[in-house]
Amino acid sequence: DAGVTQSPTHLIKTRGQQVTLRCSPKSGHDTVSWYQQALGQGPQFIFQYYEEEERQRGNFPDRFSGHQFPNYSSELNVNALLLGDSALYLCASSLGLSTLTGELFFGEGSRLTVL
Amino acid sequence: QQQVKQSPQSLIVQKGGISIINCAYENTAFDYFPWYQQFPGKGPALLIAIRPDVSEKKEGRFTISFNKSAKQFSLHIMDSQPGDSATYFCASDAGNMLTFGGGTRLMVKP
Numbered sequence: 001d002a003g004v005t006q007s008p009t010h011l012i013k014t015r016g017q018q019v020t021l022r023c024s025p026k027s028g029h030d031t032v033s034w035y036q037q038a039l040g041q042g043p044q045f046i047f048q049y050y051e052e053e054e055r056q057r058g059n060f061p062d063r064f065s066g067h068q069f070p071n072y073s074s075e076l077n078v079n080a081l082l083l084g085d086s087a088l089y090l091c092a093s094s095l096g097l098s099t100l101t102g103e104l105f106f107g108e109g110s111r112l113t114v115l
Numbered sequence: 116q117q118q119v120k121q122s123p124q125s126l127i128v129q130k131g132g133i134s135i136i137n138c139a140y141e142n143t144a145f146d147y148f149p150w151y152q153q154f155p156g157k158g159p160a161l162l163i164a165i166r167p168d169v170s171e172k173k174e175g176r177f178t179i180s181f182n183k184s185a186k187q188f189s190l191h192i193m194d195s196q197p198g199d200s201a202t203y204f205c206a207s208d209a210g211n212m213l214t215f216g217g218g219t220r221l222m223v224k225p
Contacts, residue, residue: 042215
């Protein structure tokens with residue numbers, strides 16, 4: 001049973017560019033959340049997708065956007081990259097919107113470096 | 116986002132010792148308190164979790180103690196092993212939007 005898979009694992013961009021990160025949830029899961037983890041810090045919630053709609057959003061600017069597809073996979077897009085966007089981007093999947101229905105499973109992340 | 120404060124930032128324990136990590140939260144709406152373990156280059160993995168209707172939960176060598184009135188919870192790792200060396204994060208949740216602490220880097224010396 002494949003867990004949460006993310007791609008690419010590493011990428012380097014320059015300031016002002018745009019990036020798209022991809023996530024396939026764990027089999028049987030229908031909800032995808034994205035987190036940003038800066039070096040040496042805890043993950044920070046970006047947003048959550050369920051039924052192809054953004055359901056919750058953390059304190060991140062509109063440069064961060066996402067999408068969920070009918071097969072439950074998801075993309076995270078970041079426009080106009082800043083140096084401060086350099087981080088590990090984690091995708092997490094779950095069944096349903098609440099922790100009452102199941103735990104969150106994290107992927108191994110996509111390491112983004114902005115030069 | 117409401118903060119979750121975690122301490123200590125780093126911890127060194129001898130093999131066989133007890134590792135204790137503490138967290139404090141602010142938002143009384145939080146109703147789920149998980150602990151995650153993260154190894155270098157890996158994503159966080161759920162270790163153990165508790166809900167506020169109980170004061171303690173034990174799974175093997177790992178125990179969560181929860182104090183609702185003080186808005187604090189802690190992770191105890193009994194008989195710590197070198198394989199436990201990792202970064203540990205506490206988190207709090209109100210609706211599957213986890214708020215993480217800053218992390219504790221644990222090193223268990225053989």
